Amino acid sequence: MTDRKSAGGRGVPAIGAPGRAAGELPAGHPPATPTVADHELSEFSGPGLEIRGASIRGLMHRYRGGPRQDAFSVVYDEASDTTLVIVCDGVGSLPRSHEAAAFVTDRLPAHFWAARNWAAAVKSVNAELHELVARRRAELGPAEWDANAMATTVVAVAISPGHQGRRVEIVRSDDSTVWALSREGGWTDVSATTDGDATVHTGSVRALPTDSPRLHHAETTLTDGALFVMTDGVDVPLRGAAEVRETLATWWTSPPAIFDFGAQVGFARKTHLDDRTVVGVWATGEDHA
Incomplete structure (x- = not known):
């Protein structure tokens, strides 16, 4: 269970100094129109894998009265014994980026099943998002679009049976990352750095929709321990502080209860105020289906 004695004011555990915002910032008024929930939790289990997912509204969005702009989805294809994990981080400077994040997490799996290739799948969902944005822009006009841009x-990760353990295929546009955690508590960034397709270029951040998606590709193997697909709300403090790495390793060497996992993803730490999304995938040592 999460150690509530170390919790910040929002009922989440602190790692180091929680900062004043964690203890003093109120939840705020309900929005004027329906929007995404502040927090989202999911858990799954199957042959060889345990999965926990949590997306937590950050303190900066709480302060500004904006919605959570992260999103995630987890889907499974029984015929190929393949699990997909998609995590999106909406661009915070654009007001309706939560809609773009939700759109991509909803549509990208279908494109992957059709192509069985991440580069082709991202190209297809990028084209669909382009069409959605073009329709919205035409309906609203320039003045209103500034308040509705996204x-x-x-x-995204595809986890499928391999010769030794599970094969993990990764693609990302940037910002969000994938980390491996060994059973001994060691963290390794397994995010992609190689150019995986001639039509997709490795480079700086290119959020979707874009005329030329820039993607990073990588592969790894999950034999034991766990993988964590996350937005930079967790990646940045994990990468920057040994204290965070040690604490999260202690919490996540085995799958936590889902409500504990949600509180842990939302941990309080001074100056780290972004939305937080993590999907954890643990190898259970069972035979693959």
Whole structure:
């Protein structure tokens, strides 16, 4: 269970100094129109895998009265014993980026099943998002569009049977990352750095929709331990502080209860105020289906 004695004012555990915002910032008024929930939790289990997912509204969006702009989805194809994890981080400077993030997490799996290739799947969902944005822009006009613009980055993982353990295929546009955690508590960034397709270029951040998606590709193997697909709300403090790496390793060497996992993803730490999304995938040691 999460150690509530170390919790910040929002009932989440603190790692280091939680900062004043975690203890003093109120939830705020309900929005004027329906929007995404502040927090989202999911858990799954199957042959060889345990999965926990949590997306938590960050303190900056709480302060500004804006919605959570992260989103995630987890889907499974029984015929190929393949699990997809998609995590999106809406571009915070654009007001309706939560819609772009939700659109990509909803549509990208179908494109992957059709192509069985991440580069082709992202190209297709990028084209669909382009069409959606073009329709919205035409309906609203230039003045209203500024208050309704949207874009998102994406990281996606396909986990399928391999010769030794599970094969993991990764693609990301940037910002969001994938980390491996060994059973001994060691963290390794397994995010992609190689150019995986001649029509897709490795480079700086290119949020979707864009005329030329820039994607990073990588492959790894999940034999034991766990993988964590995350937005930079967790990646940045994980990468930057040994204290965060040690604490999260202690919490996540085995799958937590889902409500504990949600609180842990939302941990309080001074100056880290962004939305937080993590999908954890644990190898259970069972035979693959």
